[in-house]
Amino acid sequence: MRAYFDHVATNPLDPRVLEAMLPYFKDEFGNAQSVYDLGLRARDAIELARQRVASLINCKPSEIIFTSSGAEANNFAIRGIALARQNRGKHIMVSRVEHHSILNSARFLERSGFEVTFLPVDNYGMVDPETVKKFITKETTLISIIHASSEVGTIQPLKEIGKIAKEHDIVFHTDAVSSTGNIPVDVQELGVDLLSLAANQFYGPKGAGALYVREGLRIVPLIYGGVQEGGRRAGTENVPAIVGMGVAAELAKEELIERMAHVKGLRDRLVVGLTSHIEDIQYTGHPQERLPGHASFLVEYIEGEAMLLMLAHKGIYAASGSACSSKALKASPVLLSMGIPSHLAQGSVVFTLGKDNTLEEVEYCIEEFPKIVERLREISPFKKGWQQAV
Amino acid sequence: MRAYFDHVATNPLDPRVLEAMLPYFKDEFGNAQSVYDLGLRARDAIELARQRVASLINCKPSEIIFTSSGAEANNFAIRGIALARQNRGKHIMVSRVEHHSILNSARFLERSGFEVTFLPVDNYGMVDPETVKKFITKETTLISIIHASSEVGTIQPLKEIGKIAKEHDIVFHTDAVSSTGNIPVDVQELGVDLLSLAANQFYGPKGAGALYVREGLRIVPLIYGGVQEGGRRAGTENVPAIVGMGVAAELAKEELIERMAHVKGLRDRLVVGLTSHIEDIQYTGHPQERLPGHASFLVEYIEGEAMLLMLAHKGIYAASGSACSSKALKASPVLLSMGIPSHLAQGSVVFTLGKDNTLEEVEYCIEEFPKIVERLREISPFKKGWQQAV
Amino acid sequence: MYSQKLMEHFLSPKNVGEIPDADGVGGEGNPVCGDVMKVYIKVEDDKIVDAKFQTFGCGAAIAVSSMITEMAKGKTIEEALKISKEAIAEALDGLPPQKMHCSNLGADALKKAIQDYLSKRKTSEDVN
Amino acid sequence: MYSQKLMEHFLSPKNVGEIPDADGVGGEGNPVCGDVMKVYIKVEDDKIVDAKFQTFGCGAAIAVSSMITEMAKGKTIEEALKISKEAIAEALDGLPPQKMHCSNLGADALKKAIQDYLSKRKTSEDVN
Ligand SMILES: Cc1ncc(COP(=O)(O)O)c(C=O)c1O
Numbered sequence A, B: 001m002r003a004y005f006d007h008v009a010t011n012p013l014d015p016r017v018l019e020a021m022l023p024y025f026k027d028e029f030g031n032a033q034s035v036y037d038l039g040l041r042a043r044d045a046i047e048l049a050r051q052r053v054a055s056l057i058n059c060k061p062s063e064i065i066f067t068s069s070g071a072e073a074n075n076f077a078i079r080g081i082a083l084a085r086q087n088r089g090k091h092i093m094v095s096r097v098e099h100h101s102i103l104n105s106a107r108f109l110e111r112s113g114f115e116v117t118f119l120p121v122d123n124y125g126m127v128d129p130e131t132v133k134k135f136i137t138k139e140t141t142l143i144s145i146i147h148a149s150s151e152v153g154t155i156q157p158l159k160e161i162g163k164i165a166k167e168h169d170i171v172f173h174t175d176a177v178s179s180t181g182n183i184p185v186d187v188q189e190l191g192v193d194l195l196s197l198a199a200n201q202f203y204g205p206k207g208a209g210a211l212y213v214r215e216g217l218r219i220v221p222l223i224y225g226g227v228q229e230g231g232r233r234a235g236t237e238n239v240p241a242i243v244g245m246g247v248a249a250e251l252a253k254e255e256l257i258e259r260m261a262h263v264k265g266l267r268d269r270l271v272v273g274l275t276s277h278i279e280d281i282q283y284t285g286h287p288q289e290r291l292p293g294h295a296s297f298l299v300e301y302i303e304g305e306a307m308l309l310m311l312a313h314k315g316i317y318a319a320s321g322s323a324c325s326s327k328a329l330k331a332s333p334v335l336l337s338m339g340i341p342s343h344l345a346q347g348s349v350v351f352t353l354g355k356d357n358t359l360e361e362v363e364y365c366i367e368e369f370p371k372i373v374e375r376l377r378e379i380s381p382f383k384k385g386w387q388q389a390v
Numbered sequence C, D: 001m002y003s004q005k006l007m008e009h010f011l012s013p014k015n016v017g018e019i020p021d022a023d024g025v026g027g028e029g030n031p032v033c034g035d036v037m038k039v040y041i042k043v044e045d046d047k048i049v050d051a052k053f054q055t056f057g058c059g060a061a062i063a064v065s066s067m068i069t070e071m072a073k074g075k076t077i078e079e080a081l082k083i084s085k086e087a088i089a090e091a092l093d094g095l096p097p098q099k100m101h102c103s104n105l106g107a108d109a110l111k112k113a114i115q116d117y118l119s120k121r122k123t124s125e126d127v128n
């Protein structure tokens, strides 16, 4: 059996999306900037996709700028706003549980003379709006808070933080890459000025992301060049990917409630199944305020990458925030910032469910994973507890 | 009949390339950073593509960084090197015939405190290496010269300029987006340290570009985030597009000589056909040192966009550097920098031929285009010459 | 980008050419900027009985020229002076924003032709 | 990423466990960094007659542990001390660059176990 439980890494492409993309790989290959029919049809296709993406997050089509990825959208947002507003002040705030594309953009700004506050989080990985308030200075121009953590699933109190930002005339960005298309995301309701999203997180293609920028807000481009995207993001438009993103957005909007209920049901069963069959396992992140398909754990005495490989050997695909499973060979900063000690962070394992997963797959995982844990604990010098150290 | 003669805008995707991409839209959808088999196969596919692209331009695979477009590669190169070397000096040089993605990146650097020299060109749009030498200062850290102009086809004397750059310990970048895959491009022979390319210019997919960065050269990332591309370009890898770029690169390498001969033959026929059937038409760019499939003209007394629309009505797709055919509503800076007066620049028309064009298509254009010119001149107040002004 | 109506007027423009013995001629634009329009009118009893144009410019400029000469024909001088750029754009089922200046040029060229006619009439009246 | 050989040693590691009456025990690593290896050896006539391990760590760490205990068995103390990290990596048909530290840990844990044996022998010799 195969069970893909790593939807936070990427989603399979919906066949309906691929179908819609195919013509743009074939006859409809024109450059969207060309004045003739072949170009105009490409442009129309892009504008239709823009409407669909806008509709998914409840903004105007003109407020959507297509990018090549969530990481690009995040870099664009953070650096583009910090630069555009640098005459007002040079202080920005991001949380400690942001994606690397936010954290490292913020560090780049730090090296360029900006001051950055990395906001602490509680044990659930949640930012306290009161903490945000405390760190605001007259120089603060931008706050960026992730919508939902891809590592522990926790959903942040964006509304409250947005209100605080607004009161202080601070621009508010959210990285909604892991949430958009998976839970309701409404920029008006969230009160955000900018929002990043990526198509591959809702069954759209890789290579397609977007940044929502509230009308009237000036942003400095990340990629300079021609007039594409209203002069705000240059480069020949990736028409098939943009078309795919549009269709994926439309499907996500239509099927959202259904998909959420489906993955939540499976997720809840998985959590009960695993925590009742495995000793010394902790559920991480917020128990309620979290992505519906997201189940993240710390399994004591064993290491994440080893779990992933044994799971994959059984056809089950999952993720981990352990040092060994990352190329950077560092335990997830998100887990550490939540106060989790390093040795426990090594035992991180994350199952993220998708619309096409089935109950059989979940039951299969509940059967197999405890055996894997047992096997790895057999091998571990800590099988009787952490005191068994070297 | 339909004749696509706008290969400089974008190329149709080679069906062999699409075929190779399709599995990565379907079963092989894994994130290339995942540790399990699905991720590993994606990573292997990327590395194979990297080898193929490297082989096309004669560099090591580790010297290739994938990007989402030529524009991204250009922004990355210019700004990444200027920043990485800013302690040595803050002067860079680009030619006046660069693509907007270079010109506007250079202007961004200018606003950020760098000094930029925009190098003049001759009537063929060519940069004189002696001029380059003249403008070098102790502060110069980077020279960027386009390889082949997409607007007039002229190929620059990169080798000579590269030698000068090397003598002065200046990093040398070339925008080879319009040339790579269409003429031999060998980074060793050209003596460049960085080179931008884009897959859609050689029958690969949109959304796939690359930057060659010579080993050992430090570059500041444009898109920060995770460890993808050796930490130099973040974002979930667009696996299908990268795979497609690899296959397109391999095909371009294999078929290069053949393709060049084919488009050159057609181009030469087109040039003779049009210049012998139309009065007051000028061939722009260098007559010999140019892209083999590139034919660019100035047609007097009439305007480019009108020509493009009438051509498209007859199924012929071409480009123009006229103000009205650009969204920016400015005549091509490339043409103006070559000393062409604005009113003549309005009559720009560019035919760029591809591997699948046929002699019949060319003959069809030779038959139709003179009629279109005649028709538009009938309408023009200048039909008897420019002195007939208002 | 362009409406079908506009494309028709571009591909088969009406009233192309000069009127050698025109009562009024007006030109507007500059080839440096991309568009030049020249409008010729024939007037009888204060009514425009014929109108022709010559245009150097983009598809929109040619279509606007065709449309404005069509709209002018049969109108009195007074009526014709009231043809607005919006009316031209509307008659063409809309113009892309960046092409609105073309309809400006068209309206202005027609106005200049009418003014030319009026000043010539004045001159000839003065002479008589 | 991992060779087939490595995956075999990871999925079916040899010599897992403790040797309760081991002649030498060596541990290396730290759970904070991600890998901890513990090697147990049984020595007779200066020859390693049995070796076992316990490992907390990634796939490579477990495979290295399995391989190094296999390689140690049957070797003399002197020979076993010469097992290099390169030899371990090679025996596993290669290790990804970022995983080379695992074979370091393995070699070090074995060395520590041998040193433990040698120091114990010395102590018992001293006593005798
Ligand atoms: C010479 C040149 N440089 C850069 C670019 C930009 O490449 P892209 O559209 O892939 O961003 C182009 C586009 O055609 C080009 O012709």
Ligand SMILES: Cc1ncc(COP(=O)(O)O)c(C=O)c1O
Pocket: A008, A009, A069, A070, A071, A072, A074, A099, A101, A146, A148, A149, A150, A175, A176, A177, A178, A198, A209, B234, B235, B236, B237
């Ligand atoms: C929360 C979050 N932000 C940003 C990103 C980066 O998106 P991309 O990989 O599309 O660049 C990811 C990727 O999974 C993510 O989960």
